Amino acid sequence: MQQAIPDIRETVRRNQPLIHCITNPISINQCANAILAVGARPMMAEHPKEVSEITQSAGALMLNLGNITDARMASMLLSGNTAKHQRIPFLLDAVGIACSTLRRDYIKTLLQTAMPTVIKGNYSEILALYQQSYRSSGVDADSGLDIQAIDRAALALARSLGTVILASGKADIVTDGSRLYHIHNGTPQLSQVTGTGCLQGALCTAYLSAQPGIEAVITGCAVLGVCGELAQTDRGPGSFLWGLMDALATLTDAELEQNLKLEEINIETI
Numbered sequence: 001m002q003q004a005i006p007d008i009r010e011t012v013r014r015n016q017p018l019i020h021c022i023t024n025p026i027s028i029n030q031c032a033n034a035i036l037a038v039g040a041r042p043m044m045a046e047h048p049k050e051v052s053e054i055t056q057s058a059g060a061l062m063l064n065l066g067n068i069t070d071a072r073m074a075s076m077l078l079s080g081n082t083a084k085h086q087r088i089p090f091l092l093d094a095v096g097i098a099c100s101t102l103r104r105d106y107i108k109t110l111l112q113t114a115m116p117t118v119i120k121g122n123y124s125e126i127l128a129l130y131q132q133s134y135r136s137s138g139v140d141a142d143s144g145l146d147i148q149a150i151d152r153a154a155l156a157l158a159r160s161l162g163t164v165i166l167a168s169g170k171a172d173i174v175t176d177g178s179r180l181y182h183i184h185n186g187t188p189q190l191s192q193v194t195g196t197g198c199l200q201g202a203l204c205t206a207y208l209s210a211q212p213g214i215e216a217v218i219t220g221c222a223v224l225g226v227c228g229e230l231a232q233t234d235r236g237p238g239s240f241l242w243g244l245m246d247a248l249a250t251l252t253d254a255e256l257e258q259n260l261k262l263e264e265i266n267i268e269t270i
Contacts (some may be wrong), residue, residue: 001181001215001218001262001264002257002260002262004211004215004219004262005098005215005218005219005222005253005256006253006256007211008207008211008215008216008219009038009039009219009223009253011206011210011211012038012040012206012207012209012210013038013039014039015059015209015210016039016040016041017040017041017058017059017060017206017209017210018040018041018042018043018057018058018059018114019035019040019041019042019043019045019058019060019061019062019129019202019205019206019209020045020051020054020055020058020060020079021042021043021044021061021062021064021205022044022045022046022051022061022062022063022064022075022076023044023062023063023066023080023093023198023201023202023204024064024067024068024095024198025067025071025194025207026066026067026195026198027064027066027197027198028044028196028242028256029195029233030171030195030196030198030199031044031062031195031198031201031202032044032093032202033205033245034202034206034207034245034248035198035202035203035206037245037248037249037253038203038207038223038248039206040059040206040209042088042202043058046071046072046075047071047075048071048074048075048078050074051078051079051082052054052078052079052081052082054079055078055079055082055083055088055244056082056086056088057084058088059088059209060088060090060091060205060206060208060209060212061079061080061083061088061089061090061091061205062087062091062093062201062202062205063076063079063080063088063090063091063092063093063110063116064093064198064201065092065093065094065096065097065103065106065107065206066093066095066198068096068097068102068103068106071266072204073106076110076174076270077109077110080092080110080113080114080116081113081114083114084113084114084115087155089117089118089205089208089209089212089216090114090116090117090118090205090208091116091117091119091120091201091204091205091208092107092110092111092116092118092119092120093119093121093197093198094107094119094121094125094126094128094129094164095121095125095197096125097121097124097125097128097129098124098127098128098134098135098136099135099136104128104132104151106140107129110231110259111161115161115162115163116167116220117163117164117208117212117213118163118164118166118204118205118208118217119157119161119163119164119165119166120165120168120200120201120204120250121166121167121168122166122167122168122169122197123145123147123150123168124136124145124228126150126153126154126157126165126167126173127145127149127150127153128263129153129157130153130154130156130157131153141243144235145169147169147170147171147173147182148270150167150169150173151173151175151265152179152270153167154167154173154180155175155176155177155180155267155270156176158175158176158240159177162177163176164176164213164214164217166204166217166221168200168221170186171183171184171239172200172221172225174214174218174221175214175267176213176214178267179211179214179264179267180265180267181214181218181262181263181264181265182262182263182265182266183218183221183222183225183260183261183263184225184261184262184263185221185222185224185225185226185228185229185259185260185261185264186224186225186228186229187228187229187231187232188239189228189231189232189233189240190228190244192237192240193237193240193241193244196224196228196244199224200207200220200221200224201220201266203219203223203224203248204219204220204221205218205219205220206217206220207220209270218262220255222256222260222262223248223251223256224248225261226247226251226255226256226259227247227248227251227252228244228259229259230243230245230247230251230255230259231243231244231246231247267268
């Protein structure tokens with residue numbers, strides 16, 4: 001797995017793929033800058049009359065349920081359907097489905113229209129997708145959730161849906177149903193800046209353009225986690241955010257390999 005990461009990063013830098021993002025205005029700037037920093041080209045088009053055309057020319061697509069609107073809901077269905085028919089890898093970030101019936105119902109429709117290559121969410125959002133009765137408050141994950149319970153939920157979802165599941169949290173959990181990994185990189189400062197969860201989805205999507213599978217997701221999580229650690233500062237969240245963007249642009253393969261904390265979990269023990 002670790003051997004695949006440098007190749008995926010280099011492929012993105014060399015090919016400079018277009019990454020089409022339909023995301024929320026709260027994080028749109030961070031997502032676009034992160035995609036640029038790792039060598040790809042962002043396009044944040046969301047009008048229903050143009051999104052299918054934009055998606056057709058993209059290397060990968062990100063759909064994000066944050067700050068949902070009628071127009072964005074229509075556009076995501078159109079782009080998701082285009083990605084399915086054009087075999088373009090795409091990531092769905094299930095923001096807020098643990099606290100919103102609207103979003104929970106909408107994601108069912110979206111999954112029936114087109115199954116994403118990757119479904120991403122925090123621990124609460126992945127549990128809500130797995131367990132219909134589960135509810136949480138707001139878009140942050142419930143800090144009391146047991147990581148093994150999320151392992152089980154993620155594995156079950158990956159197997160039943162036939163897709164890669166990313167459950168982001170203190171340890172990022174990534175599984176395709178047959179393999180399961182924990183990435184232990186990161187810093188609490190990532191949660192002190194809005195939009196870093198969406199930024200993680202944008203990075204994973206950029207890398208999906210090079211390798212549409214679990215390896216790309218692990219690459220995105222690893223890059224964000226290590227860069228977050230390198231950007232830690234006592235100066236405050238503003239300085240941290242700029243340091244994070246600098247680290248994303250300058251991270252070397254040697255730094256990533258030296259700092260990566262990747263653990264493969266024996267799924268027989270789950």
